Amino acid sequence: MATDRPTWTQPGIGTALARAFRRRCPRCGGGDVFDTWIRLKDDCPTCALHFERVDGYWLGSMVINLAVTQVLLLGTLIGLLVATWPDVPWTAVLMAVVAIAVVIPLLMHPLSRLLWVAGERHFHLRAHPDATD
Numbered sequence: 001m002a003t004d005r006p007t008w009t010q011p012g013i014g015t016a017l018a019r020a021f022r023r024r025c026p027r028c029g030g031g032d033v034f035d036t037w038i039r040l041k042d043d044c045p046t047c048a049l050h051f052e053r054v055d056g057y058w059l060g061s062m063v064i065n066l067a068v069t070q071v072l073l074l075g076t077l078i079g080l081l082v083a084t085w086p087d088v089p090w091t092a093v094l095m096a097v098v099a100i101a102v103v104i105p106l107l108m109h110p111l112s113r114l115l116w117v118a119g120e121r122h123f124h125l126r127a128h129p130d131a132t133d
């Protein structure tokens with residue numbers, strides 16, 4: 001039975017990641033995939049891709065978010081220590097790393113979800129080329 005819905009092919013990983021960085025659906029490039037700035041819709045309004053494939057799916061996006069936050073936190077801490085040693089302004093360093101630990105995960109949340117969708121779909125479809133979604 002034929003449907004009127006177009007079929008979507010998975011783009012290359014570079015295209016999918018670029019779309020994710022632009023807050024667009026990694027599969028079709030369609031916009032408006034967020035209900036709010038931070039909340040991803042359940043499905044893409046353009047291609048109907050269901051973003052959360054299984055329970056626990058977002059664990060990968062949490063790992064991306066945590067890794068980016070940790071790298072920025074450690075880089076900032078080391079950079080401030082090296083730049084100000086031996087007279088380290090400890091209060092300012094503490095405020096900087098706490099701010100990073102709180103703000104970066106919030107800013108990264110929507111991006112890390114779309115990056116995870118892009119990467120997971122790429123590797124899933126490479127491992128299972130006959131998968132339809």
Ligand SMILES: [Zn+2]
Pocket residue numbers: 025026027028029030044045046047048049
């Ligand atoms: Zn889409």
